[in-house]
Amino acid sequence: MIPYGNAAGNSGVVAYQIGKDYIAVKFVDRDEPYIYSHASAGAQHVKEMKKLAKAGQGLSTYISQHVKDGYER
Secondary structure (H helix, E strand, O other), rough: OOOOOOOOOOOOOEEEEEOOOEEEEEEOOOOOOOEEEEHHHHHHHHHHHHHHHHHOOHHHHHHHHHHHOOOOO
């Protein structure tokens, strides 16, 4: 997994991994990452989450506001 940039310094996200049709997000309080796929969260949401992950800012907020429980596992 790639360490999350955490530009604001207060994110619950610590790392991520990008795949063709998914993003895996590791949160500080979880042992296993959450997998958000095109099928579970929608392609547009996954695309935006990938963009935010690479930027190192806004990913946790985006998930809580738009995706919520849209994870695969």
